[in-house]
Amino acid sequence: MNKKTIKDVNVTGKRCLVRVDFNVPMQDGVITDENRINGALPTIKYLIENKAKVILCSHMGKPHNIFTEGFSLNKKEKKAVEALPENEQASAKAEYLKKALKDKEKFTLRPVAERLSEKLGQKVVFAEDVVGPSADEAVENIKDGEVALLENTQFEAGEERREEELCKKLASYCDIFVNDAFGTAHRSHATTAAIVEYGFVKTAVCGFLIEKELSVMADALENPVRPFVAILGGAKIADKLKVIDNLLNKCDTLIIGGGMSYTFVAGEGYKVGNSLVDPEQIQYCLDMVKKAKDLGKKLYLPVDVVITKQYPDPIDAVVETEVVDIDKIPDGYEALDIGPKTRELYAQAVKDAKTVIWNGPMGVFENPCFESGTMSVANALAETKATTIIGGGDSAAAVAKLGFADKMTHISTGGGASLELFEGKKLPGIECLNEKD
Ligand code: ADP
Ligand code: MG
Helix, strand or coil: CCECEHHHCCCCCCEEEEECCCCCCEECCEECCCHHHHHHHHHHHHHHHCCCEEEEECCCCCCCCHHHHCCCCCHHHHHHHHCCCHHHHHHHHHHHHHHHHHHHHHCCCHHHHHHHHHHHCCCEEECCCCCCHHHHHHHHHCCCCCEEECCCHHHCCHHHHCCHHHHHHHHCCCCEEEECCHHHCCCCCHHHHHHHHCCCCCEEEECHHHHHHHHHHHHHHHCCCCCEEEEECCCCHHHHHHHHHHHHHHCCEEEECHHHHHHHHHHCCCCCCCCCCCHHHHHHHHHHHHHHHHHCCEEECCCEEEEECCCCCCCCCCCCCEEEEHHHCCCCCEEEEECHHHHHHHHHHHCCCCEEEEECCCCCCCCHHHCHHHHHHHHHHHHCCCEEEEECHHHHHHHHHCCCHHHCCEECCCHHHHHHHHCCCCCHHHHCCCECC
16 A cells, blocks of 8 residues: 555654544443444554544534535425425424434434443543634644544534535644544545545545555455456445446355346346336446356346345344245345355355455345345355455444454455455545555
8 A cells, every 4th residue: 555654654643533433323321332443453552552633523423414505305204294294394393403402412422422432441531512712622632642522523514515624623633633434445535534625634544444444355356366357245335336347356155145136137137026126227227237247257237036026124034035046036025135056156155255245135134035146145155265355334344243243354444445445446534544654
């Protein structure tokens, strides 16, 4: 990697504004998965040991920006309100406002500050705002080796809009900008890239998490030990299909499962019932099948599937299922997992791999009725000697839920960011950082 890291600059006594990814899942104020906090610890600890003044910032979820710019409905809410009879619209709007006001409690980073403080064994000062009086005070009083955390950057409307005022103010808090938020490295927001791009902070380096993520994934993509197998699945069809074009150039074998596979199946002329399909992408899928053939790459698609009439609700409800061949999905049924023949086929296809990247579950793994496909792929990876790299939030959750997390070489903290790397794109949060001398 040709970008400077915190080891390439003198941090002692310097105010370091560190963009981390503390976007942890939270239920009723309790953090349910601490992976992202743990991921940032090596950088934070290094800065403490080297007597930097550590000022952390992060986004968390997607709250309304009601606190900085007043209340307005978002697009989805607006549509929902407009669909109502006129005499019900005002009260529906009031309900959304009530919900938005609660966002302040729901999306505050305070619980993260408390948990981080326990993990570090030292106080973490929590600022009640991002650039307001509380943040001013925290920054003013911070001493060498101390840590402060600013409030959720998403509370500032200027974060996503890359507002100069916000960047300028944040830049006034620091001597060095450190980006260690791999999960948002593909975003071009105020605290992920703009603050540096505008030239407000001159010294901008990455932390250890970004350094590690890049070295593992860029290495796998640029110099893979072959055979190199890529496995794609999941439900974010539009995002995932885009990746195939670039991956086909790099990998030897491409395996496709999960919700994204049925657009291919539809392209082959089979009925897919109610399964997920993106009709606009059918031609693209056909092009990709041809590309794989022209390049002599192996492309695997499901040959059988687990179907149901009733999408499970709640997600883990037991439902009736059947296994059918891929050309026999009846009308009114939905395919929610790969079938046993496909599992065997995919397990064989990864058996001799030396490098595997996997993004997206093979089925609705949240439900025991549809977890077997994802389970068998995870198992097959665990049994290979390959370097195994997992990208994607749900894929990471699946691997953890099914008990394979410690069998994988690397589980990325950035779903979208890793996907954009696979797609061959440059990440703004990394591009903006200082080059090595
Ligand atoms: P990741 O977060 O790993 O990038 P995605 O967000 O794209 O993955 O997709 C994960 C979701 O895809 C899971 O919630 C899973 O239930 C869903 N999924 C997988 N296969 C199917 C399918 N055949 N039909 C509908 N949803 C699916
Ligand atoms: Mg996901």
